[in-house]
Structures are given as C-alpha cells and as structure tokens.
Amino acid sequence: TAQFAVASASELELVRRWCQKTGNTLVSTLMVEQDTGHVTVCRGRPRNPGSMIPADRMPGARLWLYTNFHCNLACDYCCVASSPKTDPRLLGIDNIQALVTEAADWGVKELYLTGGEPFLLPDIDVIVRACVDRLPTTLLTNGMLFRGHGLRKLQAMPRQGFALQISVDSPTPEVHDSHRGVGSWKRALAGIRVALDEGFTVRVAATISAHDDPALDQLHALFDGLGIPRADQVIRP
Structure with a gap:
C-alpha cells in the first residue's frame, strides 16, 4: 500500500481514474479540509472483490x-x-x-x-x-x-x-x-x-x-x- 497527498478534488479524481486504468485499488480517502487530504492505494485488486480490509487493519x-x-x-x-x-x-x-x-x-x-x-x-x-x-x-x-x-x-x-x-x-x-x-x-x-x-x-x-x-x-x-x-x-x- 502507499499513501498520496491530494490538494484538490481534481487530484482526487485523477487518482481514482489512475487506479481504474492500472488495476490498483483505492482503499480509502481522508480529506482534512474540503479539497485537501490523502488517499491510500493498494497494489492490485482484492482476490475477493466483495471483501475489503477491516477498518482496524486499514493502512493509516x-x-x-x-x-x-x-x-x-x-x-x-x-x-x-x-x-x-x-x-x-x-x-x-x-x-x-x-x-x-x-x-x-x-x-x-x-x-x-x-x-x-x-x-x-x-x-x-x-x-x-x-x-x-x-x-x-x-x-x-x-x-x-x-x-x-x-x-x-x-x-x-x-x-x-x-x-x-x-x-x-x-x-x-x-x-x-x-x-x-x-x-x-x-x-x-x-x-x-x-x-x-x-x-x-x-x-x-x-x-x-x-x-x-x-x-x-x-x-x-x-x-x-x-x-x-x-x-x-x-x-x-
């Protein structure tokens, strides 16, 4: 997993689109203010698409x-x-x-x-x-x-x-x-x-x-x- 800072809504959308294109997973977003914060991205897709990481094990x-x-x-x-x-x-x-x-x-x-x-x-x-x-x-x-x-x-x-x-x-x-x-x-x-x-x-x-x-x-x-x-x-x- 990796965390990225985002400084605007457009950057957040860019990360979403990048994950879709590259086959990676946007695990979570945390916006400190309206348009700034960070996102957590996991490499690849979950083996079971219906399962997500438990909240207490989420990166961050x-x-x-x-x-x-x-x-x-x-x-x-x-x-x-x-x-x-x-x-x-x-x-x-x-x-x-x-x-x-x-x-x-x-x-x-x-x-x-x-x-x-x-x-x-x-x-x-x-x-x-x-x-x-x-x-x-x-x-x-x-x-x-x-x-x-x-x-x-x-x-x-x-x-x-x-x-x-x-x-x-x-x-x-x-x-x-x-x-x-x-x-x-x-x-x-x-x-x-x-x-x-x-x-x-x-x-x-x-x-x-x-x-x-x-x-x-x-x-x-x-x-x-x-x-x-x-x-x-x-x-x-």
Missing part, C-alpha cells in the same frame, strides 16, 4: 511508536536487535505528544507503543497517559519489570482506553526461554498476573508454526487459565 488506522530501543532481554529473533547494550534512541515525550496530536488530527484510530522495552523508561507512565488522553493505546512489554519502580509506574497508568500486550512464545518454558533467556517464561506469566490483578486489560500474543500446531490448544488452555478472554488471545501462524 494505527500508529506504531518505538519509544526506545534498549531492552532487558536480547531475544534472538528481535526485529530491531534490542538488548541491554543497544543504544536507547529515545523518542521522548515531546516528540510523542506532537506525533500523537498530528495522528489524531489525521484520523488515526489507535496507538501502539513498543520498543525495546518501554518499561525501562522512567517516564513511561507519563507517556502512556499523554497517549491515552488522545487515542486508545496498547503498550507492548515483556511483562518482566512489574516490581519496585516498574510496578509503581504500572499502577500510575490509566485502566480505560489502554491495554498491555505481552508475548508468550510457548505453553511451557522450553521454547520461550530458548529465545528469550532462562526464566523469562515464568516471569512473563508472573507479569501477566500482576497486570490482571491491577485491573488492566491484558492481551497475550504468540506466534506458532501453523494453525494446526499442537501448541495452539495448549496456549489457549494456558491463557484461559489466566483468565484472559479469547478475544485478547492473539495467536498467529
């Missing part, structure tokens, strides 16, 4: 913010190579507030905060409140720092319009710990229990090899036992 519906890049873990598959030795590269509260304000004005519906490990930031509770004040927000965390100062930061976060997403890679420690470090599975589950006890919405995320992976039913059983609704169990092949 979500803004992901990498609050920092350092982490208390060094997972071997981390897509941004985070670790305790990584340059933090802090985004900072001022930049985050500016981006969130702009995103809300442009029609973004949902915010995701990730890292690195956001709970390493001394002001993560302030960042979360600033985000939730504008848009529904999800924070991705390994759930291992909910004690001491980390617990106090957690307790200071809002419960409404906010969710924590914690990854659990397997229904037993072996696979999870082989990628994330010995003891990390047990501490992740302990973090989930703390967050639930504090009244937070907790979403758990797991990636498995296929929909028929035996781990699927085992993961559901584990998450069911923790009291997490199926709607908040994100298990993907």
Whole structure:
C-alpha cells in the first residue's frame, strides 16, 4: 500500500481514474479540509472483490511508536536487535505528544507503543497517559519489570482506553526461554498476573508454526487459565 497527498478534488479524481486504468485499488480517502487530504492505494485488486480490509487493519488506522530501543532481554529473533547494550534512541515525550496530536488530527484510530522495552523508561507512565488522553493505546512489554519502580509506574497508568500486550512464545518454558533467556517464561506469566490483578486489560500474543500446531490448544488452555478472554488471545501462524 502507499499513501498520496491530494490538494484538490481534481487530484482526487485523477487518482481514482489512475487506479481504474492500472488495476490498483483505492482503499480509502481522508480529506482534512474540503479539497485537501490523502488517499491510500493498494497494489492490485482484492482476490475477493466483495471483501475489503477491516477498518482496524486499514493502512493509516494505527500508529506504531518505538519509544526506545534498549531492552532487558536480547531475544534472538528481535526485529530491531534490542538488548541491554543497544543504544536507547529515545523518542521522548515531546516528540510523542506532537506525533500523537498530528495522528489524531489525521484520523488515526489507535496507538501502539513498543520498543525495546518501554518499561525501562522512567517516564513511561507519563507517556502512556499523554497517549491515552488522545487515542486508545496498547503498550507492548515483556511483562518482566512489574516490581519496585516498574510496578509503581504500572499502577500510575490509566485502566480505560489502554491495554498491555505481552508475548508468550510457548505453553511451557522450553521454547520461550530458548529465545528469550532462562526464566523469562515464568516471569512473563508472573507479569501477566500482576497486570490482571491491577485491573488492566491484558492481551497475550504468540506466534506458532501453523494453525494446526499442537501448541495452539495448549496456549489457549494456558491463557484461559489466566483468565484472559479469547478475544485478547492473539495467536498467529
């Protein structure tokens, strides 16, 4: 997909005609003023012409913010190579507030905060409140720092319009710990229990090899036992 700025109704019509001629799909339009805004174009035609992308998956519906890049873990598959030795590269509260304000004005519906490990930031509770004040927000965390100062930061976060997403890679420690470090599975589950006890919405995320992976039913059983609704169990092949 790609986004294009349009500065007039004639430019918007030109994009529509271009999509028709080239076999691409005009997914959405968002006009900030009467004749200005942006359009989202998807390459090619949908396989099923009667189906469209769900609203919450539409390009531009979500803004992901990498609050920092350092982490208390060094997972071997981390897509941004985070670790305790990584340059933090802090985004900072001022930049985050500016981006969130702009995103809300442009029609973004949902915010995701990730890292690195956001709970390493001394002001993560302030960042979360600033985000939730504008848009529904999800924070991705390994759930291992909910004690001491980390617990106090957690307790200071809002419960409404906010969710924590914690990854659990397997229904037993072996696979999870082989990628994330010995003891990390047990501490992740302990973090989930703390967050639930504090009244937070907790979403758990797991990636498995296929929909028929035996781990699927085992993961559901584990998450069911923790009291997490199926709607908040994100298990993907």
